[in-house]
Amino acid sequence: MYSQAVSATPGQVRIRTLSELDISGIVAIDERLTGVYRPDVWERRVGYYIRRDADACPVAEADGKVVGFMFSDVRGGEFGLEETSGWIERFGVDPDYQGRSIGRRLFEAVVAHLKERGASVMRTIVDQKDEELASFLRAVGFRNAPLTALELPMSGASDGAAGAGKPGAASRPTGQKP
Amino acid sequence: MNVEQTTLPKKFHDAVLHWQRHHFPDYDLLPKYWEKYFPNEPEFCLCAKMEIGMGDTIEVGDRKGQPRMLKPAEMGEDAAGHLLAIIRAQASTEFGSIQQHEGTLARAQDDEDRFWVLRVMAEELRHGYQMFHMLTSQDWSSVSSQKAEEMVEEILSMRTGSHVLDAFNLDYDSFVDNVVFAAVIDRVGKYQLSMQRVCSYKPFAQSMPPMLREEAFHLAAGVIPLRRWVQRAAQGNELVTVSAIQKSFHKWFPRGLEMFGHEKGGESNVRFGFKNMKNAEAQSQYYDECRKMIADLNQRYVRARSPKLSPEQAETLVSRVLQDGTRDGVAREDLLELPDPRFFRRKGEPAWTLIGTRGEAFETVDGYLEHLKAQLPEAYLASRDMSLYIGTLREVVAGTLAPEQASKRMPSLKRVGGVCPCSKSVRWIVEEPGEAATPTPPAPDRVVPGAV
Numbered sequence: 275m276y277s278q279a280v281s282a283t284p285g286q287v288r289i290r291t292l293s294e295l296d297i298s299g300i301v302a303i304d305e306r307l308t309g310v311y312r313p314d315v316w317e318r319r320v321g322y323y324i325r326r327d328a329d330a331c332p333v334a335e336a337d338g339k340v341v342g343f344m345f346s347d348v349r350g351g352e353f354g355l356e357e358t359s360g361w362i363e364r365f366g367v368d369p370d371y372q373g374r375s376i377g378r379r380l381f382e383a384v385v386a387h388l389k390e391r392g393a394s395v396m397r398t399i400v401d402q403k404d405e406e407l408a409s410f411l412r413a414v415g416f417r418n419a420p421l422t423a424l425e426l427p428m429s430g431a432s433d434g435a436a437g438a439g440k441p442g443a444a445s446r447p448t449g450q451k452p
Numbered sequence: 453m454n455v456e457q458t459t460l461p462k463k464f465h466d467a468v469l470h471w472q473r474h475h476f477p478d479y480d481l482l483p484k485y486w487e488k489y490f491p492n493e494p495e496f497c498l499c500a501k502m503e504i505g506m507g508d509t510i511e512v513g514d515r516k517g518q519p520r521m522l523k524p525a526e527m528g529e530d531a532a533g534h535l536l537a538i539i540r541a542q543a544s545t546e547f548g549s550i551q552q553h554e555g556t557l558a559r560a561q562d563d564e565d566r567f568w569v570l571r572v573m574a575e576e577l578r579h580g581y582q583m584f585h586m587l588t589s590q591d592w593s594s595v596s597s598q599k600a601e602e603m604v605e606e607i608l609s610m611r612t613g614s615h616v617l618d619a620f621n622l623d624y625d626s627f628v629d630n631v632v633f634a635a636v637i638d639r640v641g642k643y644q645l646s647m648q649r650v651c652s653y654k655p656f657a658q659s660m661p662p663m664l665r666e667e668a669f670h671l672a673a674g675v676i677p678l679r680r681w682v683q684r685a686a687q688g689n690e691l692v693t694v695s696a697i698q699k700s701f702h703k704w705f706p707r708g709l710e711m712f713g714h715e716k717g718g719e720s721n722v723r724f725g726f727k728n729m730k731n732a733e734a735q736s737q738y739y740d741e742c743r744k745m746i747a748d749l750n751q752r753y754v755r756a757r758s759p760k761l762s763p764e765q766a767e768t769l770v771s772r773v774l775q776d777g778t779r780d781g782v783a784r785e786d787l788l789e790l791p792d793p794r795f796f797r798r799k800g801e802p803a804w805t806l807i808g809t810r811g812e813a814f815e816t817v818d819g820y821l822e823h824l825k826a827q828l829p830e831a832y833l834a835s836r837d838m839s840l841y842i843g844t845l846r847e848v849v850a851g852t853l854a855p856e857q858a859s860k861r862m863p864s865l866k867r868v869g870g871v872c873p874c875s876k877s878v879r880w881i882v883e884e885p886g887e888a889a890t891p892t893p894p895a896p897d898r899v900v901p902g903a904v
Binding site: 305325327390 | 490493568665668671672675676679683741745751752755759763
């Protein structure tokens with residue numbers, strides 16, 4: 275587990291495995307970035323990812339405070355993509371800690387773990403309007419995939435778990451630099 | 453993570469399933485509802501899991517730098533005997549917690565909470581199965597006169613009241629206990645498993661990472677429902693009150709602290725290379741982590757009550773209320789507090805001292821009893837465990853019983869049944885034709901300092 279391998283650095287930010295006690299810190303980051311307090315959403319998501327594979331969800335910690343997180347997992351056989359794939363769904367970095375390569379370090383931890391789990395490719399889906407996010411993902415090595423995301427709005431259907439993110443769709447609170 | 457899965461020999465596998473039918477009947481619900489509560493997640497597997505790719509070199513202790521050991525006989529008598537006691541105690545906790553959870557599982561108000569705990573129980577069964585793999589796949593005859601069959605039989609025969617560690621000898625009073633136990637006692641389990649990941653005996657070290665990954669969910673199955681309960685309490689539509697949660701914390705937290713073993717102990721574990729921390733250090737980290745959990749829950753409460761508060765304002769409000777009393781409509785009793793580590797202790801350095809939840813000292817047992825009556829769940833006060841504790845405390849305070857002797861007296865709610873309850877003549881392990889192993893009666897309970 276990378277939580278053992280990656281310890282504190284001179285920048286005092288360490289990367290470790292997600293735990294249930296990180297919910298408050300993640301809620302706080304989300305709130306700072308979006309202005310919306312939604313603990314119930316993050317309780318569900320953290321519960322889900324801890325069950326699936328907490329090691330695929332690193333958090334960045336500085337002085338005992340969560341300052342960044344990235345949620346990912348391994349899937350295979352979905353959308354006709356037979357190879358084992360690592361999917362990044364959600365991530366965020368505290369505005370006070372942006373510009374310190376925390377996003378990159380979280381991403382590297384994710385890649386290392388998912389490789390170990392047999393993933394041969396990383397995938398994610400990005401909002402076309404979010405240039406900043408796309409730019410970060412390109413900077414860490416993502417390229418356009420020969421796939422197109424399609425959707426069909428269903429009139430009258432509820433939005434469901436607002437803000438919880440669709441499986442496999444990377445999203446982050448707006449206004450941040452990873 | 454690369455894991456190898458193993459199944460126990462048939463007679464042991466069947467014994468576990470036989471035990472499950474008697475003590476964990478709800479287990480059969482899990483596959484039926486798995487897709488509903490855990491969609492697209494790998495199905496539960498009752499098997500032993502061994503992590504592949506762990507280092508071959510001992511990380512701590514007298515043999516640091518030497519190759520990890522693969523057989524009990526390589527460890528030397530002292531070390532092997534010590535590790536065997538740890539494995540048996542750990543096995544006892546796994547089966548013990550299922551017996552505790554099962555009693556109140558059906559009382560969960562929320563089906564999701566119920567199925568989360570059900571999954572926790574199934575994974576505890578797997579952890580017990582894992583420990584049986586440790587006991588039955590190697591030859592422990594150099595340190596134990598018991599055969600593998602007898603060790604398994606003994607553990608499966610334990611009931612709430614006869615397990616090795618005190619925390620597993622207390623009945624649950626309500627579903628609040630299921631959840632608080634997961635948040636408080638399983639957290640001790642996480643520490644023990646983390647420490648044992650360095651174990652100089654490789655098969656035991658290899659057992660830890662898969663168990664730890666499952667244990668992470670067990671903690672979430674405690675903390676997330678607690679967060680929802682305090683939120684509902686703050687909004688005035690609770691059925692689970694903050695007071696009920698607080699009292700459950702008072703019941704379990706002292707037992708959790710004691711699971712680390714005596715504050716001055718743990719040196720052997722480090723010396724033998726079984727764990728990387730002594731008892732006091734691990735216990736101290738655990739205490740801090742529990743404090744963080746309580747702080748998060750209080751923050752959740754305050755912000756549910758006053759959504760306009762920022763996280764910082766909520767934190768300040770919590771501190772002020774805990775320090776000065778009621779502020780902005782929030783009273784100290786509305787919030788949760790971690791009890792003083794000396795509160796209600798029966799083992800370890802502060803055992804049998806009359807210290808209250810907030811560190812206050814009491815002069816007499818009767819005065820202390822009044823305090824306990826206000827701080828512990830009412831149903832628990834009526835338990836045999838409490839009457840035994842109070843009786844023993846009176847003897848210690850009167851000077852007729854030494855504290856060390858008193859600590860050894862706990863637990864003593866002997867309920868070991870050596871036979872399967874479905875028949876007086878059938879044991880948990882059914883021998884295959886041609887095998888002649890005859891289990892001996894269960895050995896007396898042994899308390900293993902620092903072992904879980």
